[in-house]
Amino acid sequence: MGAFDSFSAFLAMGDHGLYVWSAYAVGAAVIAFNVITPRLHRQRLISDHKRRMRREQR
C-alpha cells in the first residue's frame, strides 16, 4: 500500500513508528481540544441562561 510493502511496515514507519505516531496522536488531541471546548462553552452558556431565567421567574 502506497509507499509501504505491508500494513505492518506502515505501522512500523521504518524504525520511526513511535515518533511519527506519537506526533500524530498529539495532533489528534489538539484537534479534539478545538472541537470539544466550543461545545462545552455552548452548554455552559445554555445552563447559565436557564438558571438566570429561573431566578427571574421567582
Add this chain to the structure above:
Amino acid sequence: MWQAFVRWFHKWSSPKWFYTMSQPWSFWLGWAATLIIAAALVWGLMFAPVERLQGNSYRIIFIHVPSAFLSQAIYAAIAVLGLVGLVWKMKLAFFVAKQCIPVGASMALLALVTGAIWGKPTWGTWWEWDARLTSMLVLLLLYFGLWALHNAMERPESGDRAAAILALVGVVNLPIIKFSVEWWNTLHQPATLKFTEAPPMHPSMLIPFLMAIVGFYLASMAWVLMRTRLEILQRERKSRWVEDELNRFAEGQ
C-alpha cells in the same frame, strides 16, 4: 469606493450581523478543512515516498510546519485585531482576538511538541535552548499571558484592552522566530517554503504538504468563528436578540 468599504466595515463590526453571517461560513470552512486535512494526511502518511536522509520520521512535517505557520499567523491576527479594537473602539475585533488565543496556543503547543518528537531521531535531542526553539516557546508563553490577562480582569473590557497591548508588544517576537534560523547558529533547518524560490521538494511530498497547510488555515478559521459566535452570545447576553437565541437553544436541548 472608500464609502462602500466603510459601510462594509460597519456592517461587519456589528456583533449581531457577524453572528448571523458567520454561521454558514464556520460550517463550510469546517467541512472543507476536514476533507482537505484528511486527504493531506492519508497522502502524507501512506503515499508520499520515504525521505532519503531522515527516513519516515520526516512525515511529522505534515503537521509540524502547518501548526507552526498557524501559531504565528494567528498571533499576527490577534495583534492587528487588537490595534483595530483600540483605535476604532470596535468590540467585535476584541471578541475575535480573544477567541483566537486558545486556537493559536494549541497550534504553538503542537508545533513545539511535534518538533521535540521529530528532533529526537533527527538531531539526537528533544530540546535545545537555541534561537528558533526558544522564540517558539516565548510565543506559547505570550499566548498563555494573553489568556491570563483576560481572566485576571474584573471587567471584560479591561481584559480586551490589556491583552491588545500585550499582543502588540509581543509582535516583536514574530520576526525573531522567522529570522532566528538565519541570524543565529541553530539546529533548526531554514525555511522549506520561500516566496522567492521554487520549493526543494518533489511534488509527491509538496502537494500533501501544501494541502495540510491550507487545511490547517481553514480549520483554524472555522474554530475561531465558532468560538467568536459563543463569545458574542456571552458578552451580549443582555441584548434582546441574544436572549431570543439562547431561549431557542434551551428549548432545543
